[in-house]
Amino acid sequence: MKTETVDGSTLETWSADEVAKALEANEIVLIDVRTPQEYMFEHIPGALLMPMAFFDAAKLPTQDGKRIVFHCGSGARSEKVARNAISAGMDPIAHLDGGFGAWKAAGKAHMGTDMGTGAPKSVPAKS
Template sequence: MDFMTILLIIAYAVTTWYLVTRFMPVKGLRNLTAEQFRQRVNQKSGVVLIDVREPHEYKRGYIPTAVNIPLSQLGKRVKEISSKNEVLLYCRSGMRSKQAAKILSKHGFTNMAHLKGGIMTWQGAIKKK
């Protein structure tokens, strides 16, 4: 094999690994529609609602009762979240909440759901700071 062939194989392997790890389902994470998510949020008991967007995004509008723990800080702040509750996650479009679920899964969380499509799909009340 020549050098270019080896380089292409490596590039293909890295790209495949990236796509698989990025889009692979997270164990214990349920994808909820906006309506299903609203129903879970309204039940209030036994759930913790976490907005994983950055503080400047959160201030522009968030779901009432949500706690802001940005994805960039989640690994350091995971102890603030009770594993006894169902963890409801959301972000702007749904990608960061999936990444947050991966982090929480590595810390033993198994009862999680996220808002499919993020806050952009949310039809309920929004608070601003």
């Protein structure tokens, strides 16, 4: 994990492996800040959706017992949202380095779309 101090608060940048391990252990709340269309096409199971366009830090859950980790497609939007959360007083806050693209590149399990039928399909982790 990489860390950066932003206005006296800690911004953490987590790898796909770190996020997967913490999500499996139920230690984090993973929040997807992509659009609803992106989320419906493919997403990380268990991730909550809070699109960046509608982001309101005041509506975030507390971090009592669980860290909040944001993710998007590439890491750019999630970093911006994480910085907004820090400005709203959340500390520490984290985001997924490389976003969903890094998650898939790391071979992590996710929900996708069957292009033949349009139905959701589980994409297993690659060994």
